[in-house]
Amino acid sequence: MNFSPRRKASNITLLISAFIIVSLILWNTNSFFKKFKEEERLKMEIWATAQSELIQSSVDQELGNLTLKVMGNNTSTPMILVNEEGSYKTHNIPEDKIADSSYIQKKIKQFRSENEPIEIIQDGELLETLYYGNSEVLNKLKYYPLALLLIIFLFGAVIFFFFRTNKASEQNKLWAGMAKETAHQIGTPLTSLLGWNELLKSEDINPDITVEIAKDIDRLQTITERFSKIGSTPDLEVHDIVEETKKAYEYLKKRSSKLIHFSFSSNVEELYVLLNPPLYNWSIENLVKNGIDAMKGKGNIAIQIDKKGQNVNILVSDTGHGIPKSDFQNIFSPGVTSKKRGWGLGLSLVKRIVEEYHKGKIKVLSSSKEGTIMQISLRVK
DSSP: OOOOOHHHHHHHHHHHHHHHHHHHHHHHHHHHHHHHHOOOOOHHHHHHHHHHHHHHHHOOOOOHHHHHHHHHHHSSSSSEEEEEEEEEESSSOOOTTTTTTHHHHHHHHHHHHOOOOOEEEEEEEEEEEEEEEOOOOHHHHHHHHHHHHHHHHHHHHHHHHHHHHHHHHHHHHHHHHHHHHHHHHHHHHHHHHHHHHHHHHHHHSSSHHHOOOOOOHHHHHHHHHHHTTTOOOOOOEEEEEHHHHHHHHHHHHSSSOOTEEEEEEESSSOOOOEEOOHHHHHHHHHHHHHHHHHHHEEEEEEEEEEEETTEEEEEEEEEOOOOOGGGGGGGGGGTOOSSSOOOHHHHHHHIIIIIIIIIIEEEEEEETTEEEEEEEEEOOO
């Protein structure tokens, strides 16, 4: 489905706007993260200053309230204070990990990678080094952009699948409308042909001619009925699938090249299934015609009915060039075809008739250079 230039421009504008908004949000989040990190650094430098005053104070000297408040107020930032002798003190580290030296060394390495250590110096001499990590709030803020991107990605995916489904729905409505219009257009000349054939029967001509014309008219009526059912839910009635498959088989056999060898087999004489005969026969015809095209008009076509439990499998095999395994699913998509001429709608319609209308399954059972076997599976009544 082609979009108008105005709609394309709107989509591009929407996409660019979304990209700009996301970029601004990420930039703003990153700026906020850096600012928060700078403030945390300032807070730790103040704490280090208070620690320096504590070291410089004598035992009997009373510390000011500000120093004690600064040192006791930090309850979120994890810290490890290492003196010149290598011993350490910890703050906001789990108590069960304080005595684990290997854990402390790993934390020191981690803190060094997150933030530059703060050295506590007195009279030009290094007394202690403060290693500190990111607070819990800062860690959460660090992963916020990733969470935001994930949310935006999921939101975009939902929008994409919504428009894709909507587009597919519009395409289905278009094809259904075209099919019904085709059926309507065929109806007018078909009625005239019926009248002309009745007139020919009253003339002194070979009756075999009018009989064959009548067969072709019946065929056109069948085609018209098929097209008229596309896009609407067809009526399903109990029919003998062996008999219906034979009808399609006999019709195709009579109208195909003598270079095509047809064979039919069934492990049951009759089997009743909920069917819409015109659509089911259309499916069989499409599979057989695809097989004939794959064989380039020369080879073997076999139709086999095989009842297994509560299911019946209808196998249509040919001796054509085969289908690549990677295309087993793609061939049922609209527009996919290996023919130079063709719209790639045949197998798509077959899949819809079998799976949506008859609640069955269709698949490529096997395929190689020796040929392909297509399988339709339906529930037995």
